[in-house]
Amino acid sequence: MHEQACKRLKIQHKLVAAEMRRDPEFAAMVTRALPKREDTTFLPLAPQNLLPFACSQCTDEEMAGVFGMELEQFKRAIEEDDVLKSVYKNGRLAGQATIRKGQYDQAVSGDRVMLQHLGKHILGQEDKATLKIEKANPLENEREMERVLAALIQESRMKGLVIDVEPVIETEKRACENEPETA
Numbered sequence: 001m002h003e004q005a006c007k008r009l010k011i012q013h014k015l016v017a018a019e020m021r022r023d024p025e026f027a028a029m030v031t032r033a034l035p036k037r038e039d040t041t042f043l044p045l046a047p048q049n050l051l052p053f054a055c056s057q058c059t060d061e062e063m064a065g066v067f068g069m070e071l072e073q074f075k076r077a078i079e080e081d082d083v084l085k086s087v088y089k090n091g092r093l094a095g096q097a098t099i100r101k102g103q104y105d106q107a108v109s110g111d112r113v114m115l116q117h118l119g120k121h122i123l124g125q126e127d128k129a130t131l132k133i134e135k136a137n138p139l140e141n142e143r144e145m146e147r148v149l150a151a152l153i154q155e156s157r158m159k160g161l162v163i164d165v166e167p168v169i170e171t172e173k174r175a176c177e178n179e180p181e182t183a
Contacts, residue, residue, distance in 0.1 A: 042068030045077055047087040054091025055098070 043049045045067045053063045064074035078084050107114040119125040 042066065045069070045074070045084065047083055050084060050087050051091045054088050055095040057092065057095050057099075 043066055049067070050063070053066060058066075060074060061071050064071045067074060069077070078088050103114055103118060107118050
């Protein structure tokens with residue numbers, strides 16, 4: 001119902017704007033007849049009107065505007081009315097659950113990017129690789145590590161990832177310095 005009224009108003013606005021450009025007398029008449037800001041009608045703050053906006057994850061400021069209220073006035077009204085508070089909270093949660101279900105459905109259907117996203121954010125997975133090089137000669141270890149690190153850095157740049165290799169290098173250097181020398 002609200003959407004239809006908005007559509008009708010937009011069409012009327014376009015027609016009036018076109019006529020105002022064409023006829024200056026009509027423009028003056030319309031300007032005099034336009035309602036003042038306080039005459040504007042808004043949706044009443046009621047549970048059935050609040051629910052779709054809460055589910056859509058509208059901000060409090062956006063919802064306050066739809067209901068013709070100041071932000072603080074809107075927040076107070078929600079806080080003071082148990083039914084509105086429940087509709088607001090549950091509407092937000094239902095909207096979030098809908099988004100999460102859509103993401104899950106997308107991942108299950110084979111969307112690799114969504115699988116990675118959910119793996120990182122829900123399961124705490126990371127793009128992390130660990131490499132351990134064990135050779136008898138420390139000089140060979142260092143050369144091998146440099147070669148592997150260069151390959152990792154190149155691959156990460158192609159994928160747009162950032163790899164912090166300094167802690168690994170420092171740890172390996174300290175480990176090599178503390179090892180007793182073998183003859």
